Amino acid sequence: MAEFTRAVVSRMRQYVGDRRRSKRYDARLPFKLSLVSVSKNLNGMRRVSVMDGHTLDLSVNGLALIVPKITLDEHHLVGENRSFNLTLQLPDGPIELQGSPVRYERLDEEGNETGYLIAVKLMNLGDSERARWTEFVAEVAKS
Numbered sequence: 001m002a003e004f005t006r007a008v009v010s011r012m013r014q015y016v017g018d019r020r021r022s023k024r025y026d027a028r029l030p031f032k033l034s035l036v037s038v039s040k041n042l043n044g045m046r047r048v049s050v051m052d053g054h055t056l057d058l059s060v061n062g063l064a065l066i067v068p069k070i071t072l073d074e075h076h077l078v079g080e081n082r083s084f085n086l087t088l089q090l091p092d093g094p095i096e097l098q099g100s101p102v103r104y105e106r107l108d109e110e111g112n113e114t115g116y117l118i119a120v121k122l123m124n125l126g127d128s129e130r131a132r133w134t135e136f137v138a139e140v141a142k143s
Contacts (some may be wrong), residue, residue, distance in 0.1 A: 022059035032087045068115040
């Protein structure tokens with residue numbers, strides 16, 4: 001039922017309009033995603049699992065991510081108080097970002113993309129990451 005609801009909301013956005021405030025730009029960039037709050041093993045070490053994916057679009061405040069599945073190990077990627085680390089491959093080298101999911105939807109198998117789309121709000125960016133990210137988005141906007 002939740003998948004159906006997300007699909008209906010997604011379709012409504014196409015007809016009613018989009019509430020996003022930041023202009024989005026198409027960009028396909030590879031990334032690695034890991035969860036921020038992953039529990040520790042018995043020996044006290046943190047095991048970090050990583051998932052590969054790519055972006056669909058981006059803005060100064062967020063990204064749309066395409067991932068092959070909605071779970072990483074036994075953890076659901078989208079949920080209350082969930083956040084994750086992203087290592088995004090920019091043309092001039094990787095950038096470390098942290099984001100919080102705001103919505104997700106399963107992608108139609110008939111479309112160009114398969115898996116899940118996760119809309120992410122960027123958060124906790126330091127000054128240097130924010131400046132680099134803003135500059136990159138401005139370059140994408142020009143092209």
